[in-house]
Amino acid sequence: MRLGMVIDLYKCIGCRTCAVVCKQVNSQPPGTWWNRVFTPGSQHHQVAPRQTGRLKMSFLPVSCQMCDNPACERVCPVGATYTDEQGVVLVDLERCIGCRYCMSACPYGVRQFNWEDPKQAKEKAGYAKGYTYGYPFPQRDKKGRLVYTPNRPKGITEKCTFCVQYTSKGELPMCVQACPAGARHFGDLDDPNSTVGRLIRERETIRLLEELGTSPKVYYLSPNKPE
Amino acid sequence: MVKGGFKLTRRRFLQGAAAGGLMAGTGIFYRGKQGTAWSQEELRPKEVKFVRSVCSPNCTSACGIKAMVVDGQIKTLTPTNDYPEPEYGPRGCLRGLSFLNLMYGPDRLEKPMIRVGERGKGEFREVTWEEALDYTAEKLKEVAAKYGPDSIGFSFQVGGTGHVQKGAWIALSTMAGWTLLHPYDLNGDLPMFFPQTFGVQTEELEPIEWLNSRYTAVFGSNVMVTRLIDADLLNQSRVKGAKLVVFDPVYSATAAKADEWIRLKPSGDAALALCMARVIIEEELYDRDFIITYTDLPLLIRLDNGKRLKAEDVTGLSKPDIPDYREAYVAYNGEFLTVHPEQLDLPLNVKLFGQWEAPLKDGTTVPVKTAFQLLQEQLKEITPDYVEEETGVSWDTAVRLAREMAAAKPLHVIYGASNYQWYHGDLKGRALSLLPVLTGNIGKPGAGISTYAGQYRVRMDVKDWWFPATPKWTPWLYFLHGPTKEMVAPYPKNGLKGFVFGWHNPFDQHNMANRLREMAGNGELEFIVAMDFQRTTSCDWADVVFPAAGWYEKTELVTTPLHPYMQLQQPAVAPLGERKSELWMAREIAKRLDPGFEAHFFPGNDEQTAAEKAVDLILRTGGPPTAGITLERLKKGPVRMWSEGPNNRQVPFYEQFAHKKPFPPLSRPAALPATAQFVKSGRIEFYKDEDPFLRLGEELPVHKPPFAESEYRLLPEAKGKYTFAYITRNSLYRVHSTHSNNIWMNELEDGKAKVFLNPDDAAAKGIKEGDLVEVYNARGLVKGYAVLDPGMSRQMIVFEQGWWARYLKDTSYNSLTYPFIKPTHEVYFVPGMWAPNTAWNECLVDVRKAGEAV
Structure with a gap:
């Protein structure tokens, strides 16, 4: 089984709901975004790029690309970043030493570093005393590695887990559940009958920076209207 | 795995979670491998419940939201997908799903x-x-x-x-x-054309009906942002073969998702719509039976005073027994006929064009023409040069689009609030209404005209x-x-x-x-x-x-x-x-x-x-x-709730169309007589004969350029001095001003209010990308950071409404606007249904780099 995601850029309206719900349920502190949505070619989101000829604009959500050949995993000196048996690239939060090699190695810029204690960061932002948001229970993998917990400590690196706290219970990642445009699909890439398997087979797809050999498991469908 | 006498009970947690369904993980005990302070939280038992509530900030989407409550605090807000039509799910957007930032944020009031x-x-x-x-x-x-x-x-x-x-x-x-x-x-x-034309407060096609449209013409509505929850239905309608055309001075997210974007001059909509109406009438692309049955266009207008000819004044005709809020008018099919205002049953041989002498009971005669005849004559003024000058759209393009719209059924027009919040917003709406009405696209699935602004309806x-x-x-x-x-x-x-x-x-x-x-x-x-x-x-x-x-x-x-x-x-x-x-x-x-x-x-x-x-x-x-x-x-x-359309769908005017009930349908909480007086003929009215309409030359839909009757009348020297149209649109990151102080929304736009303008206009003003600029007029001033947007038309500024003054260096974007009151909005008064309406965008300004001398 190889879990992957297909994002349909024809359907994507650039609303950033995925980015926000990701931030919320994953308890990301101020300034941290595991998932972002861009307007390619433009400095400002939902502003057309300045180019000659007809105006064109599309939107591109980017989070961890869940590479089959993840550069972040290769450079991790302590084995904190690993790929689980379903192909999901995860960080053992208790093993991470915060060296940030992975952040330099990742060509997608999706890894985030906790520069300060997230609880303090939230308090500084003015949330009610003692309040923190996000899925409140920790998640460990089969070997007991801590792969999700709210308020990860200062000094470690974190990123999208395909919402391991939800997927381990049979739910879809929250960005997929929440996408109002139905642009996100999630499932087993190896299963030809899965939606993701079918879309990759039937539709033209691209993967980001494929030439680097990272072999992402996040696929994108063209922003053009399907024929 | 044992540490400190505690057994790691991951399996028990998983079993518990499975048994409890979803994430109901009560009684969980955990121990971090490293025993760090931050993993000690795992030890505490937690009580979990889920509550379904509704997000309700006047964005109109009314999304069900699921709150996960743990130990008396809401931990997550996630979308619901429990509507009987799966097309309506999931509901909950970036704003609603980050409401926790407001609820538990620093601006909560605590005490009186x-x-x-x-x-x-x-x-x-x-x-x-x-x-x-x-x-x-x-x-x-x-x-x-x-x-x-x-x-x-x-x-x-x-x-x-x-x-x-x-x-x-x-x-x-x-x-x-x-x-x-x-x-x-x-x-x-309040889109004043709705009461003026259809006698209702406002009516809207529900979004799932967009899938039934074959052609959606969007005039100045940014559906992909302001109705983002349902916007996917427009994308889906295109996959099903419908055409989506966006008319807008700005290349918006919605324009980017359309088959075609037509760059239209600000407030040029009426000129374009009237041009299309001219094509539809001249090329006889209209639905004759529909017009005779449901509209006032066959009714006779007196040429001596511009009023509709009343049956009670005509020799041989009499006023039937009708309520006070109705009037019986006259049509002609070889002889003069009383048009009963509560029966949509005119014979189909009624003349749509022509001029006659009507014999009056006082022994005189009066020359009369049909409203349709007058409309056709008036539309002759909409010439190719005029259209190109007023709209920026070429005649050929306008003609092509008119033919396309007339041929595609069902046709749905979306007329956005940013576009009708102008002094002549009512005229634009009346002109745009001609497109679906002349082509018979009213009261049918996937058809009509909708505005989608505000959660006003009772x-x-x-x-x-x-x-x-x-x-x-x-x-x-x-x-x-x-x-x-x-x-x-x-x-x-x-x-x-x-x-x-x-x-x-x-x-x-x-x-x-x-x-x-x-x-x-x-x-x-x-x-x-x-x-x-x-x-x-x-x-x-x-x-x-x-x-x-x-x-x-x-x-x-x-x-x-x-x-x-x-x-x-x-x-x-x-x-x-x-x-x-x-x-x-x-x-x-x-x-x-x-x-x-x-x-x-x-x-x-x-x-x-x-x-x-x-x-x-x-x-x-x-x-x-x-x-x-x-x-x-x-x-x-x-x-x-019950809806009148087929399959219990919300299809406006379905009962009028299918069961020939007179216009208007009820607009709650007003009683029917209050709103029925708006359309006394019981029909869709394009000819308004109340005095203010006649005095202003607005008895039929016309195009009037912006600012002439508003800004230039208020302050004649504004002409030439303030040359930028100032448009305040809705932001992706707020619902009006709600979420202005939402920390994540502010992170997504770098905490900066933006002033969007065309790069050539910016160059002419010496403004560079990211400059702090001041938008000002004689009334006020607002500050923001320049965004040079190639999708903006010339001589316009877009500012995204909703920023609290504290984010604008204590300026307010509403200090520039003015409460213009249009006399046609004062003909009747029914609260929220026929009343003077705020014209936010009827506003001229200039722009300069902040700190430059006036």
């Missing part, structure tokens, strides 16, 4: 406050509820005694977002004799809860502008001296915010009461501030005009601290004003029980729309 410093300075002392309520009731009594109770104005936001809590204050206002200010025209969301009878006494209303614009000579709306004898507001931010976010501040500053307003769940920028102008319970802390009944689902806001957590629901506040004030008032508010019940009883009352007395709907059903999830 009474002002100690100057108004506007925000200096208060915290007081007990008892003191706040006694003080408020005393001051309100004082104002009422001095100036009359109608000198106290109550201003609120649209009723659909919450019938129970707002209804409590509306009820109190009616009992106390205060004046109500209707939010729909205050917001500028979908059921609410009299028993809202109006225990007769309400008094006056339009907001008179409050700012002062009464006019022609006004027919009542206005309090002594003006407004007391001001009670909730659910909005009027001192910062409404038309001419500076005028309101002035009235507070100079004491013209003698007493000001604010209620809100957050300390908005308007609270600083109040004399007393009530801290309200927010969503997820109270019970509320929600509907929207967009889709026909009735839903319940349910408390997920108890109101924190001293916050109270608005119903509770209304009850406390009521009993202090008059002990007899309290009985209306379910005394003796706690605030949640009282709210549930109010819901129950509305459901029991709501009339046919609430038949069979109970509180218990609503607690479980969304309940579809």
Whole structure:
């Protein structure tokens, strides 16, 4: 089984709901975004790029690309970043030493570093005393590695887990559940009958920076209207 | 794995979670491998519950939201997908799903406050509820005694977002004799062409019907941003073969998703629509039978006075027995016929074109023409040069699009609020209505014209809860502008001296915010009461501030005009601290004003029980729309209300079309006679013969360029001095001003308010990307950071509305606007249905780099 995601850029309206719900349920502190949505070619989101000829604009959500050949995993000196048996690239939060090699190695810029204690960061932002948001229970993998917990400590690196706290219970990642445009699909890439398997087979797809050999498991469908 | 005597019980957690369904993980014990402080949390048992509530900020989407509550705190807000039509799920957007930032954020009000410093300075002392309520009731009594109770104005936001809590204050206002200010025209969301043309407040096709359209023409609506939850249905309609064309001066996210984007000059819509109507008429692409049966275009117009010919004046004809709010007019099919206003049954051989001499009972004759004839003659003025000059669209393109629209059925026109919030917004809407009406695209699935702005609609009878006494209303614009000579709306004898507001931010976010501040500053307003769940920028102008319970802390009944689902806001957590629901506040004030008032508010019940009883009352007395709907059903999830269209779909005017019922359908809470007088013929009216229309040359839809009758009349030197149209559109990151202080929304736009302008205009002004700029006119000034956007047309500025002044270096974007009142909006007065409407975008400005000399 190889879990992957297909994002349909024809359907994507650039609303950033995925980015926000990701931030919320994953308890990301101020300034941290595991998932972002861009307007390619433009400095400002939902502003057309300045180019000659007809105006064109599309939107591109980017989070961890869940590479089959993840550069972040290769450079991790302590084995904190690993790929689980379903192909999901995860960080053992208790093993991470915060060296940030992975952040330099990742060509997608999706890894985030906790520069300060997230609880303090939230308090500084003015949330009610003692309040923190996000899925409140920790998640460990089969070997007991801590792969999700709210308020990860200062000094470690974190990123999208395909919402391991939800997927381990049979739910879809929250960005997929929440996408109002139905642009996100999630499932087993190896299963030809899965939606993701079918879309990759039937539709033209691209993967980001494929030439680097990272072999992402996040696929994108063209922003053009399907024929 | 054993550490410190604890066994790692991951398996037990997983089993527990599976047994409990979803994530109901109670009684979990964990131990971090490293035993770090941050993993100790895992040890604590936690109680979990899920509550379905509704997001209701007047964006119209009315999304069900699932709150996960752990130990009395909401931890996550996630979308719902429990609507019977899967197309409507999932619901919940970036704003609604980050509401926790407001609910638990730094701007929550905690305690009642009474002002100690100057108004506007925000200096208060915290007081007990008892003191706040006694003080408020005393001051309100004082104002009422001095100036009359109608000198106290109550201003609120649209009723659909919450019938129970707002209804409590509306009820109190009616009992106390205060004046109500209707939010729909205050917001500028009332599209005046709707009452003028169709006799209704507004009607909308529900989004799932977009899938049935074959052609969607969007005029200045940014559906992909402002209706983002349902926007995917437009994408899907294209996959099904429909065409999506966006007419807009700005290349928006919606334009980017269209088959075709037509760059249209600001406020050029009427010229373009009339050009298309000309093509449709000249090429006989119209639906003749539809026009004869459902519109006023076959009716005869007297050429001597411009009025419709009445049957009672014509020899041999008489006025049938009809209600006072109707009139019987005349058509011609070889002989003169009485047109019965309650029967849509004109013979199909009625002439659409022609001129005749009508014999009158006084022995004279009068020359008459059909309205259609007059329209056709008038459209001859819409020449190719005129169209290109006024719209920027080539004649060939306009002709091609007119033919496409006439050929595609069903055709749906979406006419956005940013586009009708202009002085001549009504004319544009009347002109655009010609497209679906001439082609017979009314009352059918996937067809029509919709505006989609505001959660204004009252979908059921609410009299028993809202109006225990007769309400008094006056339009907001008179409050700012002062009464006019022609006004027919009542206005309090002594003006407004007391001001009670909730659910909005009027001192910062409404038309001419500076005028309101002035009235507070100079004491013209003698007493000001604010209620809100957050300390908005308007609270600083109040004399007393009530801290309200927010969503997820109270019970509320929600509907929207967009889709026909009735839903319940349910408390997920108890109101924190001293916050109270608005119903509770209304009850406390009521009993202090008059002990007899309290009985209306379910005394003796706690605030949640009282709210549930109010819901129950509305459901029991709501009339046919609430038949069979109970509180218990609503607690479980969304309940579809009855709609008139096929398959219980919300298809406007379906009953008029299918069952030939006269126009208009009922617009609640008004009684039918109140709105039926707007279209006395009982038909779709394009010819308006009330005097102000005739005087202004607007008896038929015409194009009038912007600013001539507004800005240039108000300030002649503005012409040439202020040459940029100033358009305030909705932002992706806010719902009006709600979420202005949402930390994540601000992170997503770098915490900067932006001023969008065309790169060539910027170059001409010496403005570079990211510069802090000032947009200004003779009335005011606002600051923001320049974004050079190639999708912007020339000579226009776009500012995204909703920023609180504190994010704008204490400037306000509403200091630039003006409360223009158009005489055609004053012909009748029915609150929120025919009333002077705020024209936010009728505003000229200039722009400069901040700090440059004037």
